[in-house]
Structures are given as C-alpha cells and as structure tokens.
Amino acid sequence: MEPDIQHGAATTTAIYPGSFDPVTYGHLDIIERAVQHFDRLVVAVFDRPNRRLRFSGAQRLALMREATAHLTRVDVQQYHTLTVDYARAIGARVIVRGLRSPTDFAAEQPIAQHNRVMAPDIETFFLIASPHHAACSASIVREIAALGGDVAALVPPHVAAALRSAEYEP
Ligand code: ADP
Numbered sequence: 001m002e003p004d005i006q007h008g009a010a011t012t013t014a015i016y017p018g019s020f021d022p023v024t025y026g027h028l029d030i031i032e033r034a035v036q037h038f039d040r041l042v043v044a045v046f047d048r049p050n051r052r053l054r055f056s057g058a059q060r061l062a063l064m065r066e067a068t069a070h071l072t073r074v075d076v077q078q079y080h081t082l083t084v085d086y087a088r089a090i091g092a093r094v095i096v097r098g099l100r101s102p103t104d105f106a107a108e109q110p111i112a113q114h115n116r117v118m119a120p121d122i123e124t125f126f127l128i129a130s131p132h133h134a135a136c137s138a139s140i141v142r143e144i145a146a147l148g149g150d151v152a153a154l155v156p157p158h159v160a161a162a163l164r165s166a167e168y169e170p
Contacts, residue, residue, distance in 0.1 A: 014094035014125070017044040017083045019138070021053045022159045023064045026136035030098040030127050031074060040073050042090055047080040054142050059162070067156050084119035093122055100129040100137070 016034060020027060020043075035041040043064055047057040055063065061078050068074045079086040087095060095115065097108055112124040141154050145163035152160055 011039045012094070013040045013042060013090060013092040014038040014096050015042045015044045015083070015087050015090065015092040016096040017046060017079070017086070019046050019053065020060050020064050021055055021138050022060060022141065022155060022162065023067045024133075024136050024138055024141055024155050024159075025153075026098065026100070026129060026133035027138075028067060028156070029130050029133045030096065031068060031071065033127055033130075034096045034125075035071060035073050038073070038094065040075065041071075041096070042092060043068060043074060043076045044083070044086060045076065045078045046083075047078045055162070063159050063162060066158050082118070084115050084122055087122050088119065095122060095124045097124060097126055098129055099126050100134045 014034060014037075016031060018027065031041065031043060045057065045061050045064055053060075057078055061076060065076045068076060077090075081089075083095060087093070095112075097112075099105055099108065108124075108126065112126075115122065115124060136154050141151050141163070144154075145151050145160070151163060155163070
C-alpha cells in the first residue's frame with residue numbers, strides 16, 4: 001500500500017543499530033534528533049559484535065533503556081541477526097547511523113551499500129554528529145574510564161557509575 005503522504009497517515013519505524021558499549025551522549029544526540037522524524041525509533045543493540053566488549057548484551061541493553069527512558073517513541077531491543085533482516089522483522093524501512101568524520105563515512109559506506117543490495121526496500125539515513133559530540137566515542141569513554149578519568153561530560157551518570165563498577169549488574 002502506498003503511504004498516505006498528504007495526510008501523514010503511514011506509520012514509520014526506523015532502527016538505530018549499534019553495539020553501544022556503552023551508550024554515550026553522542027549516541028543520545030543521534031537518537032533524540034532521529035526520533036523527531038519517525039513515529040517509532042527502535043534502538044537495536046547488537047548482541048554479537050565480533051570484538052571484545054566492556055559490557056554484556058544485557059548490560060548494554062539496560063544502560064540504553066535507562067538512558068532513553070524519557071523518550072516515549074523510542075524502544076530498545078537486542079538483536080543478533082543481519083541488521084537488514086532485523087529491520088524487516090520489525091517493519092522498519094530506515095536504518096539510522098551517525099557520522100562523526102570521514103573515517104566513519106569510509107566505514108559506513110560499504111555497509112550501507114551491501115545493505116542496499118541485500119535489502120533494496122530499506123534505506124540508510126545518515127545524521128552528521130553535532131559538533132559538540134563529534135569527538136565522543138564509546139572506545140574513548142572506555143579508555144578514559146579504565147584509567148580512572150572523569151567521563152561525566154561524555155556519558156549519563158548511570159553509565160559513568162557502571163564504568164566505575166568492576167562488576168556492574170543491570
Ligand atoms: P558500531 O555500530 O560500529 O559498534 P557504535 O555502537 O559505537 O558503533 O555506534 C553506533 C552508531 O552511532 C554508528 O553509526 C556511529 O557512527 C554512531 N556514533 C557513535 N558515536 C557518535 C557520536 N558521538 N556522534 C554521532 N554518532 C555517533
């Protein structure tokens with residue numbers, strides 16, 4: 001069925017996938033901006049990234065849920081399949097990603113192109129990072145926190161607390 005553009009009647013769902021290890025203010029900036037353009041934004045926490053993680057899937061999910069609790073049209077879910085398969089399964093036609101730099105672009109371009117081949121019905125929308133958040137990455141946050149530095153400007157307080165705790169339990 002064609003979406004009812006004139007009256008805006010079609011319900012649009014987008015997904016924002018990532019490993020979010022852990023969620024940062026940079027991720028939250030993308031979420032808060034993206035959700036304004038969709039009826040529903042599913043933040044999809046990838047459960048099986050092929051690299052070492054600071055937090056488990058359950059922990060990353062819980063940290064993201066708490067960080068987005070004030071956003072009524074945002075759902076946080078875990079997934080472990082191809083992103084396009086998960087998008088289709090939940091009826092999302094848009095994948096949202098954030099771009100901080102040309103390095104992000106270089107990494108994101110082939111992913112978006114492969115996704116396009118696998119799922120021509122799903123589009124990837126890129127949001128440019130806000131200048132204030134462009135230097136914020138989960139890996140920098142992990143590194144600063146591991147060395148005892150202050151990450152209060154980069155992550156919400158409950159995430160900073162989890163980073164301080166050796167055995168964070170959601
Ligand atoms: P990945 O999916 O590669 O594991 P992350 O989970 O860290 O990456 O991030 C998910 C998405 O958020 C990616 O599109 C990433 O480029 C974007 N992102 C990460 N940090 C920021 C930031 N500070 N500002 C804008 N976008 C960001």
